[in-house]
Amino acid sequence: xxxxxxxxxxxxxxxxxxxxxxxxxxxxxxxxxxxxxxxxxxxxxxxxxxxxxxxxxxxxxxxxxxxxxxxxxxxxxxxxxxxxxxxxxxxxxxxxxx
Numbered sequence: 001x002x003x004x005x006x007x008x009x010x011x012x013x014x015x016x017x018x019x020x021x022x023x024x025x026x027x028x029x030x031x032x033x034x035x036x037x038x039x040x041x042x043x044x045x046x047x048x049x050x051x052x053x054x055x056x057x058x059x060x061x062x063x064x065x066x067x068x069x070x071x072x073x074x075x076x077x078x079x080x081x082x083x084x085x086x087x088x089x090x091x092x093x094x095x096x097x098x
Contacts, residue, residue: 014045023037026040
């Protein structure tokens with residue numbers, strides 16, 4: 001089983017020490033998958049890293065929160081005096097006509 005990134009040159013190093021029991025588990029799992037230990041470990045690390053990144057880049061809303069968000073988008077609140085002042089400051093700073 002080859003990773004879709006197996007064509008990338010392995011030029012970056014990752015070094016760490018692991019307990020013998022973890023090394024044995026990795027070896028057994030890799031053997032079961034028909035892979036070398038390093039290839040197996042790298043594929044698992046990549047999968048977990050991407051999953052972690054994805055979970056931190058997405059927002060998950062409950063159904064109620066999702067509906068409230070959509071309602072807020074459809075019916076935005078009127079700008080406050082402070083916000084109007086900031087827009088005016090922005091226009092005057094940039095020299096915009098409108």
